[in-house]
Amino acid sequence: MSKAITSQEQDYSKWYNDIVVQADLADHSAVRGCMVIKPHGYAIWEKMQAALDKMFKDTGHVNAYFPLFIPKSLFEAEEKNAEGFAKECAVVTHYRLKTDPANPGKLIVDPEAKLEEELIVRPTSEAIIWNTYKGWIQSYRDLPLLINQWANVVRWEMRTRLFLRTAEFLWQEGHTAHATEKEALEEAERMLDVYADFAENWLAMPVIKGLKTANERFAGAEETYCIEALMQDGKALQAGTSHFLGQNFAKAFDVKFANKEGKLDHVWATSWGVSTRLMGALIMSHSDNKGLVIPPKLAPTQVVIVPIYKSEEGLQKISACVSELKRKLQDKNISVKFDDRDSQRPGWKFAEYELKGIPVRIAIGERDLAEGTVEIARRDLLTKEVVKMDAVDTYVSDLLDKIQSNLYDKALERKNKMTQKVDTYADFKKTLDEKTGFILAHWDGTPETEEKIKEETKATIRCIPLNNEKENGVCIYSGKPSTQRVVFARAY
RNA sequence: CGGGGUGUAGCGUAGCCCGGUAUCGCGCCUGCUUUGGGAGCAGGAGGUCGUCAGUUCGAAUCUGGCCACCCCGACCA
Helix, strand or coil: CCCCCCCCCCCHHHHHHHHHHHCCCEEECCCCCCEEECHHHHHHHHHHHHHHHHHHHHCCCEECCCCCEEEHHHHCCCHHHHHHHHHHCCEEEECCEEECCCCCCCEEECHHHEEEEEEEECCCCHHHHHHHHHHHCCEHHHCCEEEEEEEEEECCCCCCECCCECCEEEEEEEEEEECCHHHHHHHHHHHHHHHHHHHHHCCCCCEEEEECCHHHCCCCCCEEEEEEEECCCCCEEEEEEEEEEECHHHHHCCCEEECCCCCEEECEEEEEEEECHHHHHHHHHHCECCECCCCHHHCCCCEEEEEECCCHHHHHHHHHHHHHHHHHHHHCCCCEEECCCCCCCHHHHHHHHHHHCCCEEEEEEHHHHHHCEEEEEECCCCEEEEEEHHHHHHHHHHHHHHHHHHHHHHHHHHHHHCEEECCCHHHHHHHHHHCCCEEEEECCCCHHHHHHHHHHHCCEEEEEECCCCEEEEECCCCCCEEEEEEEEECEC
16 A cells, blocks of 8 residues: 555664654655644644643743844853854844845845844753843742743754754753752752653653763753663664753853852753654654554544444434443543544544554444444554443543553563673674664773764763662773763664 | 765656656546445546756757755764
8 A cells, every 4th residue: 555654674764754744743844954743743742742841830840931032142151052052053144135126026135134143043042041040030039940941942953854853843941040059950850850750651661861971961061861762773862851050051141149148159050851852752662564653641632433334324323322432431531533524434544543643443333333332443552352332431441541551561671672781892883783772881981982982883872870780890992990881872 | 064866746656878748556526336444437637847057850858057855974852
């Protein structure tokens, strides 16, 4: 069939693109490297947003919004941050167009309308936010300041990929200010826990919590925490980051507060974010050759009901029965869609909803009406069962939970199977080529070694796991002593 | 930005080497028959062949410029 998705074994990236496009999640837009998120994809993103937003509020945060444009002078204030993003900034230089006198009907940039100071389209909002915080913070009584922003940002990447690395992407960025280093560190770790919790309980995606090495650290951060996930093809994906910013931004933007003793001190900061990249993680974690698989908790539609009938009267009988069933399911907070379109046949609908990843499908035919049953199919295992009509609501409610946990269990099992301990560089290279996945190996702690390994094998240190088991060993590359294993992988 | 590749109907493509007005499949429209896993038959609509220029009696096809996209590097959430 033309809609069949390319086999994963043949070409994972084609497989990924096919699912994104065919499951109706997103398209490339006319704008270089940007994407159009289609209604089905956006509905999933909205579910993610709602869940995350609640978790942020439960941990004491509030939402606010800051400008898209950052004057260059503000942007460059925190030098390391500015340097880190300098190569990928879109810059606004003019504010007006005019008709081209030499070419009627066409427009040119009006050279008269050049901005005195260029505006940077935010690649991240630390600069504009810290410049604003400066006016909001005077005393310890103003702290902690716990704010999150839902926004879009632009990073002019050389190479783009739908959901994983688009020129413009949607995300949330939390920016907090604290009176003490300890509080800020606790905040950074708390939000990492929130992300890990979200990844595991909503995305059904196991992650490793860890610290980035200096090479991989966020520009302007003292410490970058991250969650790392493993995709089905064995490549790692950074799924979220939480940064301890120290006093770097407070110093750059002169944000001071008077403590209880009346002494002035710079505040301590964090920032943390997850993006529409999580959509990519979702697709590459659970999908199969029939299309997308959405964990029930994130599925905009959890159950689809497909009627099977031969005549108009048949459909009417089924519809009457379905409307009662639909209400019973909705009473259990299950989102249901009844697809009674006459324009498509049942087989077509089955395939379509599998492609779109709807967790549960109920088919009701005249045969079922006679026997008081329905056929229930689950997307994750592609199995079907016949269930008594009066037990459907509790059955489906249980089934959704089962699917959610089965997806997680499967992903966890895969992650465990794809995680190897390796002790020599030869084994390291062999494992990368044969199995991929996470490799736990000793490292001497130097950026030079990390860089060499990256050059020679394309594998990077994904993170140094938190609460890492101490273990004496020698660096696989340099042979120098090491006290713990770190996580290596080839990554997206 | 460096290396490789591709642009032909809404989507996927054949044709290009060897120049003569575009092939096939899916989708779309109409009708009938169908409907428990992507229906069958019949009829129909839809294309300035990415773009600009050149060569030629004639260009999807040859030549050059430009643009876009994909893959591999560098960069990255």
